[in-house]
Amino acid sequence: MMKSKGRPAKLALMVMACTATNAVAANVDRSGQPQGGGQVRAAPALQRGSHAALKRSFSEEDLRVSFKNRIEVKFREGSGVRARGGELAMEAGKAVGPSSLAEVDRVRATLRSVRRSVAMKMHPFTEDAAEQLKARGERGSGELLPDPNLWFYVYLDAGSDREVLDVVNALNALDVVEVAYPSPLPVPSADLDRASAEAFQAYWSEHARMDLPSLERVRAWERGEGAQALVAEAQPTPKAEAAPAAPGGANMLTVSYVAEQDYGEAAPIGIDTDWLRTQYWNAYGNNWGYTDAEYSWNYTHQDLTQLAGAVLVNGQPHASAAVLGNRNHGTAVIGVLSSNANAFGTTGLVHGASVRLSTEWPSTGYDRASAIYSAANQFWAGAVILLEMQAYSSIDCNGDGVVNTGDLVPSEYVPAIRDAIKVATGNGRIVVEAAGNGNCSLDTAGFAGYFSATDATKDSGAIIVGAGEKLTRNKASFSTYGTRVDTHAEGDWQIVTTGYGNKYNAEGENLFYTGGFSGTSGASPIVTSAAVALSGVMYLRHGSYYAPKELRDVLRRDGTAQAAGGKIGPRPDLRKQISHMQNRYTNMHSTDFDGDGRSDYAVWRPSTGMWNIVFSATHLTQSIQWGQQGDVPVPADVTGDARAELIVWRPSTGTWHVRKWDGTTQSTQWGTLGDIPVPMDFTGDKKAEFVVYRPTYVGGTAEGQWIIRYANGTSTVINWGAISDVPIARDFDGDGYEDVSVYRPSTGQWIIRFFNGTSAIHALGAWGEVPVPYKFANQWNLGMWRPNDGTFTTKNIHVGGTGSTVYGIPGDVPRFGDTNGDGTDEYIVWRPSSGYWYNAQFGALQWGLPGDIALSR
Numbered sequence: 001m002m003k004s005k006g007r008p009a010k011l012a013l014m015v016m017a018c019t020a021t022n023a024v025a026a027n028v029d030r031s032g033q034p035q036g037g038g039q040v041r042a043a044p045a046l047q048r049g050s051h052a053a054l055k056r057s058f059s060e061e062d063l064r065v066s067f068k069n070r071i072e073v074k075f076r077e078g079s080g081v082r083a084r085g086g087e088l089a090m091e092a093g094k095a096v097g098p099s100s101l102a103e104v105d106r107v108r109a110t111l112r113s114v115r116r117s118v119a120m121k122m123h124p125f126t127e128d129a130a131e132q133l134k135a136r137g138e139r140g141s142g143e144l145l146p147d148p149n150l151w152f153y154v155y156l157d158a159g160s161d162r163e164v165l166d167v168v169n170a171l172n173a174l175d176v177v178e179v180a181y182p183s184p185l186p187v188p189s190a191d192l193d194r195a196s197a198e199a200f201q202a203y204w205s206e207h208a209r210m211d212l213p214s215l216e217r218v219r220a221w222e223r224g225e226g227a228q229a230l231v232a233e234a235q236p237t238p239k240a241e242a243a244p245a246a247p248g249g250a251n252m253l254t255v256s257y258v259a260e261q262d263y264g265e266a267a268p269i270g271i272d273t274d275w276l277r278t279q280y281w282n283a284y285g286n287n288w289g290y291t292d293a294e295y296s297w298n299y300t301h302q303d304l305t306q307l308a309g310a311v312l313v314n315g316q317p318h319a320s321a322a323v324l325g326n327r328n329h330g331t332a333v334i335g336v337l338s339s340n341a342n343a344f345g346t347t348g349l350v351h352g353a354s355v356r357l358s359t360e361w362p363s364t365g366y367d368r369a370s371a372i373y374s375a376a377n378q379f380w381a382g383a384v385i386l387l388e389m390q391a392y393s394s395i396d397c398n399g400d401g402v403v404n405t406g407d408l409v410p411s412e413y414v415p416a417i418r419d420a421i422k423v424a425t426g427n428g429r430i431v432v433e434a435a436g437n438g439n440c441s442l443d444t445a446g447f448a449g450y451f452s453a454t455d456a457t458k459d460s461g462a463i464i465v466g467a468g469e470k471l472t473r474n475k476a477s478f479s480t481y482g483t484r485v486d487t488h489a490e491g492d493w494q495i496v497t498t499g500y501g502n503k504y505n506a507e508g509e510n511l512f513y514t515g516g517f518s519g520t521s522g523a524s525p526i527v528t529s530a531a532v533a534l535s536g537v538m539y540l541r542h543g544s545y546y547a548p549k550e551l552r553d554v555l556r557r558d559g560t561a562q563a564a565g566g567k568i569g570p571r572p573d574l575r576k577q578i579s580h581m582q583n584r585y586t587n588m589h590s591t592d593f594d595g596d597g598r599s600d601y602a603v604w605r606p607s608t609g610m611w612n613i614v615f616s617a618t619h620l621t622q623s624i625q626w627g628q629q630g631d632v633p634v635p636a637d638v639t640g641d642a643r644a645e646l647i648v649w650r651p652s653t654g655t656w657h658v659r660k661w662d663g664t665t666q667s668t669q670w671g672t673l674g675d676i677p678v679p680m681d682f683t684g685d686k687k688a689e690f691v692v693y694r695p696t697y698v699g700g701t702a703e704g705q706w707i708i709r710y711a712n713g714t715s716t717v718i719n720w721g722a723i724s725d726v727p728i729a730r731d732f733d734g735d736g737y738e739d740v741s742v743y744r745p746s747t748g749q750w751i752i753r754f755f756n757g758t759s760a761i762h763a764l765g766a767w768g769e770v771p772v773p774y775k776f777a778n779q780w781n782l783g784m785w786r787p788n789d790g791t792f793t794t795k796n797i798h799v800g801g802t803g804s805t806v807y808g809i810p811g812d813v814p815r816f817g818d819t820n821g822d823g824t825d826e827y828i829v830w831r832p833s834s835g836y837w838y839n840a841q842f843g844a845l846q847w848g849l850p851g852d853i854a855l856s857r
Contacts, residue, residue, distance in 0.1 A: 032796035033803040034774050034783070034816060035826045036840040048077065048144035049422075049457035051179035051415045053448075055172040058165050058182060065201075065392040065405060066182035068161055069209045071168050072122075072416050074178040075150045079103070081176070082127065083152060086118040086218040094149075103176035110170045116157035118212050122369040122416060123148045124227035124314065125377075132230055133376065137426030140381060140768070141547075142789035145426045146419040148373060153183065155212045184414055186366055187390050189295065189329040189521060196325060201405050210365060217364070227374065228313060234380045235746050235767055236287045236539060251302055253344045253504060253511055260496040260515065262470075263336075263489065263526050264349050267560040269470060271489065271530050271572040273349045279578070279630055279651050280537045281674050285353030288536040290337070290528060291375040293358040293368075294388035296322040297330030302510050303345040303498055304331065306338045306355045314374040315362035324509075328499040330357070332517045333388055335498030336525040337532070345513060346497055349529035353536065354379070360389065368411065372420035381428025381768055382535050382545025386528045387411055387421075387462070388521055390436035395447065397440035397480075408438030409480055412460050413450070425461030425548040428768065430535070432528045433462040434520040435480040441566060442482030451484040463531070463552045466568025467491025467523040475565025479520055487555040488568040489526035493518040530555070530572040537578065540695065541676060542585050543724030543745035545768050547787040553811030554580045557833050557850050575629065576851050579606050580832070582632055583813045583853050584770055585726065589636030589679040589688040590644040591817070591857040593622075597642075599817030599825075601837055602855040603848035604633040604648075611646050614847050616819040626659045633853055636679035636688035649677035656690050670709045680729035680738040682708055682755070693727035706740045720753050730773050730780040732760075732797065743771040750782055764795045764802075774816040778823040785814035792827055807840055817856040830854035 051074055075081040080095030081088055081104060088111070090104040111117040123130050130148040137145050158164045164182070171180040185208060188200040213221075264273040276283040296317040299307040317326075338348040338355055356378045360371040368389065375385045389411035396403045410433050412418040421431050435442075442451035452458045463486050467479040470490040475481055479491065493516045496503070500514035534554075535546055546554070558577045559570030593600045594615050601614040609627035614620075627633065627648035635644040639660060646659040654671035671677065671692035679688040694705040704721025721727065721742035728741045728750075737755035744751060748765040765771060765784040772783045774794060782795040790808035795801075808814065808829035816825035819842065827840035835848035837856075848854065 032776055032781075032799045032801045033794050033805075034776065034792075034840075035824050036805065036807075048146065050077075054179050054181075054415060055177075057172075058168050060161055060165065062394065063161055063165070063182055063208075064205075065185050067185060067208055067210055068164060068182075069156045069158060069212075070183040071154050071156065071164070071171075071180055072183045072414075073152045073154055073171060073180045074146075074415065074419070075152075076176050076178050077147055077150065079150065079176050081107075081150060081152075083119045083121050083218075083222060085222075086120070086213070086215060088119050088152070103174065106174055107171065107176065110167055110174070111154065111156075113167060113170070114156050114158040114163050116212065118155040118218060120153050120155075120213060120218055120221055121149060122151045122153060122367070122420075123373040124221075124224065124370045125230060125373070126224035129224060129230040130373075133373075133423060133427060136233060137423055137428075140428055140788065141426040142786070142791070143426055145423055148420070148423060150178075151369065151416050151419065153367075155210060157212055179415055181415070184392060186361065187392060187408070187411075189326060189388070192325065192329075197405075213365075221364075228377060231377055231379075233767070235543075236289070236380060251344070251507055251511055253507065255504070256344055257496050257503070257513060258347050261346055261349075263495060264529075267573040267575065268473060268571070269490075271526060272575045273529065273533060275630075276533055276537070276574040276578060279673070280541070282352070282536055282540045283533050284341075285350030285529075285532040285536045287352075287540055288350075288383065288532050289354035289356065289379040290350075290384035290386060290532050291356040291358050291378045292330065292333055292337075292386045292388060293360060293371045293375050294330050294333065295326035295359060295361055297334060297357055298327045298499070298509060298512075300510050301331055301335075301498055301512070303339045303342070304334055305340055306351070307334065307357070311355055311357050312359070313356050313378055314358040314360075314367075314371045315364060317359040318361045318363050318365070321359060321361035327509075328501075328512065328514075329388070329521065331499035331512070332495075332497045332514060333386070333521065333525045336495065336517075336522070337529055339498055345511070349526070350532040350536070353532050368414070369416050369420045372417065372424055376420070376424035376427055376429050380545075382430065382539070382547075384430045384432060384528055384531045384535065385424055386524060387431060387433040388524060389417075390434055390438070390520070391417070393438065393440060395444065397442070397444045397446065398438055399441075406438055407440055408436040409440050409442065410435050410451075410462075410464050412462060418460050421460040421462050428545065428548065430531050430546065430548045430551055431460070431462040432524055432531060433460075433464050434524045435464050435466045435485050435568070437467075437478045437519050437521075438480050439478050440480040440482075442480065442484050451482060453483040461548045461552075463487065463527065463548075463555060465489065465520055465524045465527045467518075467520045468562060468565075468568055468571065470494050473560065473563040473571060475562070475568050479523075479568055481566030481568050483567060485567055486552055486569045487527055487559065488562060488571055489523035490571075491519050491521075491523040495522040495526075527555070527572060530574060530577070533574060534577060534581065538581050538584075539724060542581070542726050543743075544584075544726070544770065547768060547810060549810040550787040553833065557811075576606070579851060579853050580813075583830075583832070586853065586855060587634055587676065587678045587727065587729065588644075588855060588857045589634070589681070589729070591635055591855050592637075592642065593635070593644050595642035597818075597821040599819050599857050601817075601819070601845060601847050602635075603835075603852035604855060605849070605852050606631070607851065609648075612848065612852075614845065617821075624659070627657065631657075632677055633855060634677045634679050635855060637686065638679070638688050640685060640687045642686070647679065651675075654692075668709070671707070675707075676727055678706070678727045678729050680708075680740075681731075682738060683710065684736040684755075687711065691729070693721070695723040695725075704742060718753070721751065725751075726771055728771060728773060732780045734779055745769075762795065762797055764793065769793075770814055772814045772816055774825040775818060776824050783816065787811075790829070805840075808838065812838075813854050815854060815856040828856055830856070
């Protein structure tokens with residue numbers, strides 16, 4: 001233990017006005033609300049990215065990897081353009097701004113230069129449903145989203161390729177057109193060997209024209225027939241674990257390949273799914289879901305019974321899409337994630353998750369955009385979408401001196417795909433996207449910043465995944481890379497999973513296994529499993545979900561560092577990354593470590609068990625080792641000396657380990673794996689009791705149990721709350737006894753049981769927000785923080801009044817704390833990427849490292 005006097009060099013305290021990224025914006029009277037400080041700023045104006053800068057003149061060379069008779073067109077936002085009976089029209093009631101019928105007439109005149117044209121919207125919903133999807137995404141994300149109703153496929157019956165190009169170039173000359181370009185051809189799956197990929201490309205170069213849709217099909221598509229109805233805003237319903245399904249039919253295979261699935265083992269080789277399961281019983285993806293979007297799958301594989309039933313969401317794969325190579329690819333992807341937990345074959349990393357499949361090549365014709373929109377309509381906010389796709393680049397991005405079909409990049413290189421992804425992430429879906437197998441640099445000047453990692457208008461919100469070598473973590477030779485590539489997993493021909501049959505094939509395709517799956521295709525499902533596992537744990541422990549950019553920030557920041565090669569980001573390490581969930585929901589009784597009535601700044605470092613404290617009044621620092629990786633820090637005053645002791649709760653044993661300020665220690669077993677530690681003063685003696693909150697089933701009913709251990713060794717159980725509620729222990733009525741309280745994400749309710757047995761319910765919050773109670777004038781009140789945009793919303797339950805303040809950015813950790821001891825909390829966020837604390841009243845303080853858990857109260 002060492003306490004330093006003065007201010008060490010590593011501690012930089014900077015009192016400064018808040019910058020734009022940390023801006024405070026109040027929209028109501030702030031009396032009765034937490035303290036801000038410095039300059040009050042307005043929230044930044046929302047911006048919507050435009051594709052107008054991509055307009056250019058297309059030549060016959062551009063048709064080399066494009067359909068020769070289908071183009072993709074995005075009209076200017078607010079233009080009101082719609083398709084009616086296969087023709088473009090303008091609905092005046094949908095137009096915003098200077099749009100006019102004359103502009104649409106110029107578009108129609110351009111299309112009349114060919115023999116015939118047919119226009120169809122890209123998405124599968126009704127126009128009203130697409131408007132709902134856009135509006136819902138904008139409400140949830142706080143971002144302006146592109147209008148899916150303004151994206152169209154236009155099929156052309158032209159006399160020559162030159163006529164098609166003349167139409168594209170003429171459309172791009174019109175102001176009402178945001179961008180137009182030839183529709184890209186299908187791209188080979190990202191793990192195909194060179195010969196297979198070349199054969200795939202050769203086929204499409206010979207079949208680069210599509211049949212014009214019939215009027216009957218056009219009208220059915222406009223009516224939204226065949227698409228699932230738009231799902232209501234929903235959250236998962238927790239349920240008890242079911243036994244694994246038995247394989248369909250008899251098989252002779254008795255060998256298990258689980259030991260060879262080393263991508264789930266400890267870092268640095270694997271992502272440490274195995275460890276996560278020992279700490280959180282639901283780390284198999286229980287009660288969560290993902291959708292895989294690609295060509296096709298084998299639904300009857302005996303180790304993939306998750307694929308039985310109604311799992312297709314964008315129609316049946318086209319016969320040409322369902323060939324063996326594509327089936328093998330989809331089967332291998334799903335095997336990494338969802339193969340059964342049984343005695344043979346492989347076991348999926350998140351085999352407890354529900355699965356949906358969205359083909360990019362349905363029987364109605366090749367349509368990637370529809371596959372993504374359909375996937376965005378599945379499950380609920382926080383569910384995961386895996387895009388097993390890549391795209392052809394129109395520039396030489398791998399430095400081989402030529403532009404060819406080997407220049408492969410993320411699918412969002414295609415503007416229509418990027419906008420579909422934006423709608424999906426805007427609706428809270430976590431999108432995992434393969435970077436592509438082109439060895440391309442996304443930072444190449446020719447992309448003109450299209451893959452910028454800092455320009456918000458270029459950001460799709462997706463998690464882009466590169467491929468690395470299993471043992472070295474070097475960039476795999478084929479993997480596309482760049483600053484926009486967020487994370488990686490192994491992809492160098494060593495992934496053991498279902499499909500292909502080069503490891504086992506004696507009983508036919510339904511028991512095919514491979515030991516050589518690869519590519520960014522192989523890396524992406526491994527990263528998807530991390531997203532699903534973290535999300536499943538988050539939901540069943542805290543009733544919440546990760547916002548897409550929030551989880552992306554976790555994967556970018558924490559993990560096993562990449563080694564050599566162009567940037568592909570760190571490899572997931574769930575042992576490190578689960579600390580973000582603990583950061584979100586630390587159940588601290590106090591962080592006043594010196595007893596002066598002020599909240600101190602502190603971080604706990606899981607990798608070393610080190611507590612690093614900055615005392616608020618003096619700025620002196622202290623570092624003490626207590627605890628180990630996997631513990632949960634829960635500082636609390638258990639001695640009554642007004643100083644919070646250093647306490648960790650160990651999930652694996654259910655033991656509370658206490659280090660007191662006189663140097664003595666105490667260990668008490670209280671709780672079990674799956675509990676949530678919530679120290680609280682339930683007796684009014686200023687000493688915290690050991691309490692765990694246990695989501696459980698009592699008589700078949702999902703309930704939350706508060707299991708309280710008193711200092712004399714006696715105990716009591718209070719049933720209060722439900723599975724997926726967030727436990728919160730604060731003295732909301734000021735009687736000296738902390739109240740058992742829960743926040744219910746499904747309804748946005750705070751449900752408080754006071755010590756005297758009475759109760760109260762307050763409404764504040766929405767699905768996905770983080771509850772952060774705050775103190776004003778020494779009275780506890782309600783607060784929420786929205787991870788998507790850094791908005792605090794507060795409600796004073798004593799004097800009345802609500803407030804809304806923008807403070808922080810996605811990826812931050814919300815905190816309140818009274819660092820000056822005046823009885824009223826300040827707005828505080830901790831930024832894990834830099835280790836900076838931002839206090840709205842007192843400025844910024846650098847204290848901590850990425851991967852730490854921020855403690856403040």
